[in-house]
Amino acid sequence: MSRDKEKASISLAITGSGGAGVMTAGNLLLEVAAQAGWYGLMVRSSGPQIRGGEAAALLRFSHAPVECLDDRFDVLIGIDWQNIHRFADEIPLDAASVMLGDPEQGEPPEVFVKRGAHYAPLAFKQMVKALPGSWPNMIALGLAAGLVGLPADSMKAVLQKSLKKGGGEKMAANLAAAEAGYAAAATMPAVPRLAGHVAPGASQKSAPGASQKSGPGAGRDARWLITGNQAAGYGAVRGGVRFVAAYPITPATEVLEWLAPALPKVGGALVQAEDELASINMIIGASYGGVPSLTATSGPGLSLMTEALGLAVAAEVPIVVIDVMRGGPSTGIPAKSEQSDVNIALNGLHGDAPRVVVAPNSIADCVAATQWAVHLAEAMQTPAIVLSDQYFGQTRAVVDPPADIGLTSERLKPSAGAEGYKRYAITESGISPMAIPGTPGTAYTADGLEHNDRGLPSSQSADHTRQLDKRAKKLSDFDYGARWADFEGEGELAVITFGSCTGAAREAIARAAAEGIKARLVSLRLLSPPQPGRLAAALAGAKRVLVVEQNHTGQLYRYLRAEYDLPGEVKSFRHPGPLPMRPDEIHQQITAWSCS
Amino acid sequence: MNSPAVAAPITAQAFKSDYKPIWCPGCGDYSVLSSFTKAFAKLDLRPENVAVVSGIGCSSRIPAYTNCYGFHGVHGRSLAAASGLKLARPDLTVVVASGDGDGYSIGGNHFLHACRRNVDLTYVVMDNHVYGMTKGQPSPTTEPDWDSKLSPGGTGLRTFHPLVIALAAGANFVARAFAGDPNGTADIIADAIRTPGFSFVEILSPCITFRPEQREWKQMVRQAPVTSTDDAARAARRIMTDDGFNIGVLYKGGRKPYQPPIGKGKKRPSDLEAEFTL
Numbered sequence: 044m045s046r047d048k049e050k051a052s053i054s055l056a057i058t059g060s061g062g063a064g065v066m067t068a069g070n071l072l073l074e075v076a077a078q079a080g081w082y083g084l085m086v087r088s089s090g091p092q093i094r095g096g097e098a099a100a101l102l103r104f105s106h107a108p109v110e111c112l113d114d115r116f117d118v119l120i121g122i123d124w125q126n127i128h129r130f131a132d133e134i135p136l137d138a139a140s141v142m143l144g145d146p147e148q149g150e151p152p153e154v155f156v157k158r159g160a161h162y163a164p165l166a167f168k169q170m171v172k173a174l175p176g177s178w179p180n181m182i183a184l185g186l187a188a189g190l191v192g193l194p195a196d197s198m199k200a201v202l203q204k205s206l207k208k209g210g211g212e213k214m215a216a217n218l219a220a221a222e223a224g225y226a227a228a229a230t231m232p233a234v235p236r237l238a239g240h241v242a243p244g245a246s247q248k249s250a251p252g253a254s255q256k257s258g259p260g261a262g263r264d265a266r267w268l269i270t271g272n273q274a275a276g277y278g279a280v281r282g283g284v285r286f287v288a289a290y291p292i293t294p295a296t297e298v299l300e301w302l303a304p305a306l307p308k309v310g311g312a313l314v315q316a317e318d319e320l321a322s323i324n325m326i327i328g329a330s331y332g333g334v335p336s337l338t339a340t341s342g343p344g345l346s347l348m349t350e351a352l353g354l355a356v357a358a359e360v361p362i363v364v365i366d367v368m369r370g371g372p373s374t375g376i377p378a379k380s381e382q383s384d385v386n387i388a389l390n391g392l393h394g395d396a397p398r399v400v401v402a403p404n405s406i407a408d409c410v411a412a413t414q415w416a417v418h419l420a421e422a423m424q425t426p427a428i429v430l431s432d433q434y435f436g437q438t439r440a441v442v443d444p445p446a447d448i449g450l451t452s453e454r455l456k457p458s459a460g461a462e463g464y465k466r467y468a469i470t471e472s473g474i475s476p477m478a479i480p481g482t483p484g485t486a487y488t489a490d491g492l493e494h495n496d497r498g499l500p501s502s503q504s505a506d507h508t509r510q511l512d513k514r515a516k517k518l519s520d521f522d523y524g525a526r527w528a529d530f531e532g533e534g535e536l537a538v539i540t541f542g543s544c545t546g547a548a549r550e551a552i553a554r555a556a557a558e559g560i561k562a563r564l565v566s567l568r569l570l571s572p573p574q575p576g577r578l579a580a581a582l583a584g585a586k587r588v589l590v591v592e593q594n595h596t597g598q599l600y601r602y603l604r605a606e607y608d609l610p611g612e613v614k615s616f617r618h619p620g621p622l623p624m625r626p627d628e629i630h631q632q633i634t635a636w637s638c639s
Numbered sequence: 640m641n642s643p644a645v646a647a648p649i650t651a652q653a654f655k656s657d658y659k660p661i662w663c664p665g666c667g668d669y670s671v672l673s674s675f676t677k678a679f680a681k682l683d684l685r686p687e688n689v690a691v692v693s694g695i696g697c698s699s700r701i702p703a704y705t706n707c708y709g710f711h712g713v714h715g716r717s718l719a720a721a722s723g724l725k726l727a728r729p730d731l732t733v734v735v736a737s738g739d740g741d742g743y744s745i746g747g748n749h750f751l752h753a754c755r756r757n758v759d760l761t762y763v764v765m766d767n768h769v770y771g772m773t774k775g776q777p778s779p780t781t782e783p784d785w786d787s788k789l790s791p792g793g794t795g796l797r798t799f800h801p802l803v804i805a806l807a808a809g810a811n812f813v814a815r816a817f818a819g820d821p822n823g824t825a826d827i828i829a830d831a832i833r834t835p836g837f838s839f840v841e842i843l844s845p846c847i848t849f850r851p852e853q854r855e856w857k858q859m860v861r862q863a864p865v866t867s868t869d870d871a872a873r874a875a876r877r878i879m880t881d882d883g884f885n886i887g888v889l890y891k892g893g894r895k896p897y898q899p900p901i902g903k904g905k906k907r908p909s910d911l912e913a914e915f916t917l
Contacts, residue, residue, distance in 0.1 A: 077917050267915035277915075280908045285901070286727045308906040312899035314726055316719065317752035324716035325723030328692065331710055332728035334901075354713050444912070480708035480724075480731055483687040488702045488709030499658055499703055500711075 049238035052105040053191050054113045056134045057183055059122030061095040064180030068122075069100025070439065071201055072187050077268050077441045079197040081237070082108045084406070084440035086623070088133055089378055090126065097126040099134065104191060106237060108442065110405050110546025114627035116140055118190055118234055119160065120183050121151060122167065128152040132622055136160040141232045143186065145179070161232050170223050176213050177220035185221035189228025192236045198225065267407075267444050271435030272297035272339075274409035274445075275365050276305065279337050281410065282417025283452030284363065285311030286336040288325035290318055290344060293377040294433040295367035298339035319344040323351040327360050331489055333479035335421055335452040339365035342384050343374065345428075349391045352426050354491040356396040356514060359467065359477070361420040361427075361454065365413065368432040370620045380433035381620025382542055385598035388428045389571050395511055397518045399427035400571035404529060404545040406435050407442040412568060414448055415526055421452035423517050424477055430570065432593075434543040434623060448526075460484040466498040469509055473517030518572045527569040530581045534561030535611075536637055537582055540591040541567045541599060544624040548591050551629035560637045570599075573606040586611035587636060591629055595619040651676040654686055656706050663771075667818030667844030668697060671765050672704050674816075674842075675734065677825035679707070682732075682832060689732045692721040694746060696772050698738035698765035698844070715745030718753040718762065725758050729898055732832060733759075739766040743779040743799050750801075754808035754837055759896040761831040761838045764801065765818070767846035767853065775849040801841050802878045806871055806890055811836030813874065813890040814867075815883075817860045818844040823886065830888060836896040843884075856884070863887035 057072075059065045069085045076083045083104040090096030101116075103109050115135045121127055121144040131154040136142065138159035144151050145167040156162065165186065167179040181202075188198045202221055206214040269277075276298045279287075287306060289299045303313045311334075316322040319340055326336035340348065345366045355362050368384045370376030388400045399419045403412035413429050420427035457464055457476035466487040468475040475496075478485035492500040493507050501507070529545075532552055540548045545566040552562045565581050582588065588609045590600040600615035616632050618624070654676035662668050679689055689707040693699035695714035702709025708731075712720045717735050725733040742750055742764045753762065768785075770776040776789045779799035786793055805813050812834045816824040824842060831838035843860065845853035863885035868874050874890035 266917050267912070268917055269915045273915065277908070277911060280911065286723065288723055305911050306904075307900065308904045308911065309908055310902050310904040312726060312901045314722075314899065317748055320716060321719040321722075321749055321752070324712060324719035325726070327712070328710065328720035328723030328725075329727035330723075331720070332690075332724045332731065334727040336723070336727070350713055351716065358710075358712075441917075444916070447909075478708075480690050480728060481687055483685070486686055486706055486708045488711055490703070490709075490711040491713055492711060500700075 048233070048235035050235040051238055052103055052109065052113060053235060053237055054103045054116045055118040055120070055187055055191060056099055056101050056116050057120045057122065057187065058097065058099045058127045058130060058134070059180070060097055060125040061092060063098070063122040064178055065098040065100050065122060068180040068184040068187070069102055071184050071205060072102060073439060073441070074201045074205070074268065075188055075193050075198045076104050077266065078201050079193050081106060082441045084109050084438050086112060086434065086438045088130065090129065091378065097129055099130045101134065104237065106239065109440065111550060111626065112623050114625045118143070118187070119155065120144070120187055121148070122179050122183050123148040124152055128154045131155065141234055143231060163231050165227055165231070171220060174216050174219050174223065176216035178217060181217040181220035182224035185224025186228050186231070188221070189225040190231060190234045195222070195225055265444060267442050268439065269406065269442060270297060270437060270439045271403070271406045271409040271431055272367065272437065273301045274406055275339070275403070275413045275429065275431055275436070276301040278410040278413030279363065279417060280305060280309055281447060282414040282450070283335045283421065284337045284417055285309065286326060286329040286334045287311070287313040287338060288316045288322045288329070289313070289338045289340065290316050290322050292341045292344050294369055294436050295339045295341045295365065297436065298365055298367065319347040320351065323348040323362070323364065326362050327351060327355050330360050330362050331480070335361065335417060337363040337365065337417070339367065341367050341369050342371045342387070345384060345387060345391070349387070352398065353392045353394060353396050355426040356392065356398060357491045357493070358489040359424040359514070360489060361424050363413070363416050363420050363427050363429060365429040365431060367436040368430060376621055378433065379621030380543065380623065381594060382432055382544065382592050383594040383598065383619065384430060385570070385592070385594065385602065388430055389602055395515070397425070397515050398571060399423070399425060399518065400430060401427060402430040402542045402568060402570055403435060404542060404566045404568060406438060406440045407445040409435055410445045411448050415450060417452055418450035421454050423474060423521055424454065425514070425518065430542060432543050457485050465496045467494060467496045467510060467513070469496060469513055472520060473513045523569055523574065527567070527574050527577055528581065529566045529568065530564060532556070532561065532563040534563050535584065535586040536562040536589065536633060537565055537585040537587070538562055538589045538591055538629065538633070539565045539567065539603065541570060544591050544593055547624045547626045548629050550626035551633060554626065554630045555633045555637070558634065560634055562633050562637070575607050578607055582610050588613045589632055589636065590615050591624065592617045593620055593624050649680050649683055649685070651680040654679045654706050656704055658703050660704050661700060662697060663848045665847045666697070667767065667846070668701065668765055670818040670821045671698070671763070671824065671842055671844055672701055674821045674824035674828055675701065675705060677821065678828035678832065681825060681829045684732055688730070689734065690724055691734050691736060692724060693717050693736040694741040696738040696741045696770070698736055699741055701736045715741055716749065717741065718746060718749040718760070721760050722753060722756065722758045725760055726899060727901060729759070729901065733761070734832065735760055735762045737762065737764045739764065739768060739778040739780045740770045743801055751804070751808045754805050754810040754839065756897050757809060757811055757836045757894050759835050759837070759898065761828065761840065763828065763840045763842060765842050765844035766801070767844050767850060769846050769849045771846045771849055802889065803875055805839040806875050806878065809894070810839045811892045811894045812838035812888070814840045814888040815886055816840055816842045817856065817886050818842055819857050819860070820886070827888060834891060836892070836894050859884045860886050863889060867891045869893060
């Protein structure tokens with residue numbers, strides 16, 4: 044095998060029908076990479092079937108933190124090819140790509156072949172037969188590890204740990220299968236190897252923000268292997284959440300499955316509700332009782348929750364709702380990503396209902412952004428929505444541990460026995476002390492009906508105006524600090540984006556910089572309330588603004604046009620999910636516009 | 640005993656707020672309010688330790704008329720809000736107020752699951768067989784031939800049977816009361832609060848504005864001729880075969896309430912990091 048080519052990152056896909064063990068192989072491969080001191084991530088993609096559907100594990104490795112998928116794949120390993128043509132768009136191959144499969148499973152799909160990828164056969168099934176008790180996915184794992192140049196001892200260490208449960212014989216057989224796959228890699232067409240410590244994108248800067256506080260130099264033992272959904276769950280706990288009620292929904296369920304055993308350990312509890320209406324009303328009830336509370340859902344669930352979100356706005360009860368976005372509208376594409384809930388998050392309530400919307404911009408930032416959202420909700424006694432998405436939620440990555448931002452739940456409470464307590468008193472900040480049931484002398488009724496400062500129902504215009512002003516003011520006057528956005532770089536062209544498009548935009552800007560084209564990046568973490576003064580400062584000197592997002596109508600673009608005075612020419616670059624935003628397509632936009 | 644003076648027993652008056660109800664004159668809900676405060680006093684509760692949670696409708700206005708902590712939420716979701724509150728704060732006494740529209744129609748799903756979940760709540764439904772706040776539409780307990788603007792000639796639908804549904808869904812305490820008997824109703828509510836788990840009290844509470852014929856209920860109700868049972872099948876048979884006017888505690892079970900051990904775990908959040916760390 045020749046090793047004439049080196050790259051800053053290597054991308055590899057493993058595919059197969061359900062039950063073939065694609066996700067297991069992918070996860071183990073990621074663990075091997077982590078063990079070897081590499082960074083990497085694995086994106087999951089699967090068909091709609093519960094079992095037996097086609098599945099793809101999409102991996103990318105580097106010596107620097109990896110935040111997004113690359114434009115193309117170096118390697119595709121098909122454990123079988125059943126329905127794998129459905130992934131053709133998600134796994135771009137070209138003449139430099141290598142495609143490996145078992146001839147017993149038939150020829151690779153035409154849609155891949157015609158892209159010119161180099162096909163090499165490997166008899167998985169025969170190899171497995173020679174090792175009774177072993178599985179083809181372990182051959183694929185060894186093959187992948189060998190091809191990308193991961194050390195055999197790292198693979199062995201990971202497998203010994205993970206196969207422990209299966210018992211000695213099974214472990215021995217599958218370890219042997221992985222080693223056979225690893226050995227077979229040497230007979231396969233050459234795959235580029237990872238270059239030394241160079242980031243993806245020729246001159247990638249270390250990303251600011253929580254995700255890389257400790258930097259790529261941090262010892263590998265300190266790194267975390269985590270999904271965005273786990274990260275959001277942990278961020279909630281860090282922020283002080285101790286009660287969660289929720290209803291299962293793809294792709295948010297793992298937030299709940301992580302929290303269910305975690306919360307009791309820290310004195311909290313998770314309750315599975317009968318539906319999303321119950322989930323959100325339960326957490327409003329729990330938070331009214333003084334316990335910081337949260338639910339996690341996806342678009343359809345958020346739609347059901349909007350009425351009660353308005354109740355939390357009006358009754359001023361802090362809650363946090365994590366929306367792990369998926370393709371919409373309606374049931375849409377449940378297991379695949381799209382940033383199309385911007386509109387509902389920002390506007391989806393009746394009445395004038397200000398709310399906080401926070402979007403994490405990396406998998407690691409799911410910790411800090413959720414922690415921050417809990418803090419904001421509690422400090423301002425208002426609902427906060429965390430806009431994550433399926434890409435963050437279900438992607439597992441090796442990350443540097445995100446620093447604890449040190450912000451927890453701090454709710455303003457009245458002093459005990461406060462004379463003439465008024466729950467909704469008009470104050471300078473708009474925030475009024477919130478009495479907690481059990482406290483003598485400050486009983487009040489929290490009400491979704493418009494009310495006066497005591498909380499008693501009122502339909503008088505003066506009370507309505509005063510309370511609307513109060514609820515708007517507490518959000519608009521709050522000091523959000525530097526966390527509202529991450530901005531980096533310089534240049535007359537600014538790319539504004541949010542969420543999971545951030546990694547691709549950062550990489551595109553780095554590529555442009557390598558070609559001498561300067562651009563700056565603004566990744567908004569605080570989507571609502573808008574921060575026009577801060578964005579104007581971040582855009583000072585910019586002449587062109589490119590708004591990048593993954594949805595069909597340019598929901599962020601339209602919001603920015605409505606709420607901000609953007610300098611110079613403004614262009615929207617967008618496409619809907621489930622295809623991820625890739626660095627190359629943003630890079631092309633930047634270079635084409637900069638050179639025009 | 641040389642402790643300082645023992646506090647005087649608390650009165651029902653101590654649970655009443657100074658806020659004037661919006662109900663029509665003669666509404667049964669006035670009596671239910673009085674039964675609430677009497678029951679709280681009877682149990683020697685303190686207003687700050689009681690939370691009255693409600694949804695939307697005439698009956699759901701009750702929280703602000705008490706001196707307790709109150710929560711007036713959205714239509715149909717009182718049980719969800721109350722469940723969250725009780726699970727997060729098991730030290731509080733949580734009483735839920737609802738009506739036949741709020742509780743049996745828009746909130747029907749939560750009713751089933753609250754019975755099933757058996758959180759230690761008392762659920763009081765003031766049933767007047769009509770939507771009063773929206774001015775006279777049929778509810779799930781309205782008779783099929785009751786004529787209204789929205790249902791000319793009647794709905795033609797059979798009525799919902801809340802008591803037997805509560806029983807089938809797993810409620811641990813099932814009772815029927817009548818607003819016209821505030822002392823008897825207070826006793827039933829106190830018993831419901833005292834009984835652990837999900838207690839369901841259906842109160843016939845006349846709406847004389849839209850259902851003036853309900854004035855006759857006074858003549859129709861009677862004490863149930865039997866004492867309460869812990870046999871759900873027997874209770875179901877009685878409830879299914881009576882005429883809907885037997886008053887009293889009809890079922891009292893012994894199911895353990897659902898209550899996750901909130902506040903018990905003592906680990907720090909950072910202790911959870913081990914599972915991510917390589």
